[in-house]
Amino acid sequence: MNAVSALGELLVLFGVFFYFLSALGLIRMPDVYNRMQTATKSATLGSLGVIIGTGIWAVGKGLYWGWITKSIVIAVFILLTNPISAHALIRGAYKSGIPLWKGSVVDRYREALKEKEGGEE
Amino acid sequence: MGEAGKISRYLYTVIVLFIIWLFLTSSLDVQELEIGFVMSLIVAAFSYELFTTNGLRNLHPKRIAYAAAYIPYFLWAMIMANLDVAYRVLHPKRPINPGIVECKTVLKSDVGKLSLANSITLTPGTITLDVMGDRYFIHWIDVKDSTVEGASENITRPFEKFLKVIFG
Amino acid sequence: MIGINIYLALIAIATLMSFYRVFRGPTTVDRLVAVDIMTTITTGLMVLFALYYRRMIFLDVALVYAVLAFLGVIAFARYLEGGI
């Protein structure tokens, strides 16, 4: 057990914790928007931790150094795509007419959409 | 800022694709490098029009320096965001106060808007719902200020000072 | 320290936990969000499996899976918005 693989394992552990947090957020939050809030962020950070951690861990175990570069590619891909898919999903949710949670305080988007429709007519 | 010339855009795409290829194959074997170069040339030939509008201007040292400074800042913001999420999820009373607010941005380019939207989505309590021109509609889990200026001050300002330089 | 088997089991449990939301719904978007999270977690699981078998080529599988999962979620989201 050298320092590099210990660092990798620590990162993996960190990522696993955030995976759990994301699953928990998915279960506990009251409506779809808040679920997305909590789940997407922690799943992305968890993936970063697990994937890059795995790369470092593998190099620490004496495997080929290419592990780390390849895991960086996967991590960057996830970092780029996950927010995009979350954005597409939340937009789809709003457009398909799912109401906000009853405790929500303000909805500027509806006002803006109304304004836009009013302008066109 | 207008579009860069075709050659500049093509070269920029080739360089980026070749770097991605290096990371993907994770090998410095000469054969891999040759095939990678050929592949980058071919793929860039029919995708550079989609890929970039700025061309080689993106490789300006100042932009790269700001991008390098942005990465740790962003990672830090992301970890903070997740601790915030952890607090909200694990707290027995679920302290949330959600709503959709509007922000204005000063960024002009599409790539800048994309990175601002992604940064917003991954940082504390906010997720981008829609972008119309320079108006961002953001679902905020804990609304502190529902006016446009206040929300912009809270959400988009910290990132904009970096992204304005990186993407223009 | 703890060992890779434990991590694999833990990640699998996290996947199952998000599976709960796929079953419960109540709306389609809820299920989709859960599927999105599940695929993200599964990508991490695949990467860890590559280390478990000590085969670097399995990382390619994880990357293909990430690409396909992203496309699937985008397709459903665009469908929800009304037409593709």
Added chain:
Amino acid sequence: MVMKRALAILTILLIGYWIALALSHVPFGADKMLVGQYYLNHVKAQTGAVNAVTAVVVNYRGFDTLGEVTVLFIASTGVAALLWRKKRKRTAKTEGSVVLTTGSRLLFPFIVLFGGYIFIHGHLTPGGGFPGGATIATAFLMLYLAFSVYEIPHKGFEITEGLAGMGYVTVGLIGLAIGSYFLFDWIWQSWGWGHSNIGRLFSAGFIPVIYTIIGIKVGTELSGIVDSMVKEGGE
């Protein structure tokens, strides 16, 4: 409702138990198939591929693979014929937001490059022409999803597909001319290229060449299928 669901879960568990019971008698890892053992023993010397599956698909069973590619071609033509109507339009009501369009523009070259990576490394990694082509097609699917007016360049795609199909047959015919049979691996067996560097990229005879051709062909065909399926008939 609960009853129905419980019944479904019970059925699945029962079927799973049966399958597990049936498979528990099959010893794991002991392969009784002689031909499989033959492939495993001779694959490196005869084809130079590190990945035995690829060698079987392209080399030993090359003719079948040509058939598969043909089947895929027929499938894509069939889908186009089945869904053909005069004025077919996209049904997208809304344009994707700037985040989605910009994101797909940034990701498009990367996914195409990754598809190329998969089919070029078919003899070294668990990839190959079919997954590589499918990955390339997903890149085009992404553009369809993001933009409401995007269309693939139909003419160019048809020409590329035809050229790729002809290229496959040509490689096979050269094999017939040099060696003794159709799809004879002339690069490896006659010219003997790459005998010294098994496991590096330029090895395994004509497997990378064939896989590149298959990748391009599958990619264009699947993009065509995507195009036919996304559009719907207008008036």
